[in-house]
Amino acid sequence: MAATTTIRIQEQDFSVADNYEQLRRSAAYGAVVTFTGLVRELVDAQLSGMFLEHYPGMTEKALQGISNEARQRWQLGPIQIIHRIGHLQLNDQIVFVGVAAKHRADAFAASMFLMDFLKTRAPFWKKEVTKEASYWVEAKESDQHAVQRWNDQK
């Protein structure tokens, strides 16, 4: 059976426990790595929350493409990517990436790879909301460098 890739973009919250249970269903895989991203406080501003927007259709395609690339680099089982959109509060879950693989090295590497590419190539835009104002977050160079690292290793 071909390993499945699940991609969901949704406003509602998700359960890491439920996602993990889905990833560990097959005895073919000995490793599951999961990553969860949360809305974090800002150092220099009173963040009260954020708003996330995506490009319906294109975002899903981009995540599917990144997952396919990961499958070419490593031996992977099921992949799950869940990304929330809309209004989020501090400490809310934003993103979940889970990867099952026969061995842990592939699962660790692939989940790191998926997150690095998700941060740069998937069309999501973030608006930070503070008590005084709200503003769109600009693209960060550090995330571009994170992706470059994978290209250098090719």
Added chain:
Amino acid sequence: MMIRVLFFASLKEQLGTPNVEMETTANRVDELLQQLIEQNPRWKPHLQQGTLLCAVNQQLCDTEHPLAVGDEVAFFPPVPGG
């Protein structure tokens, strides 16, 4: 031909609309941009931001990309990631 043009994030707010359906003679994305600016002069500074990205039928491309009937064209700022 009819082309559907989508805008996202800060650009959507600057232009004040998420999308336009337009009848156009443009053969390429850059010509379409030019026509959008001619029809909406107020949009000029926003559509001429050097960092703007474009996609045709949900694939990133450059502004020399050709256009065909029924294409979905999108303009948006660089992606800060999720």
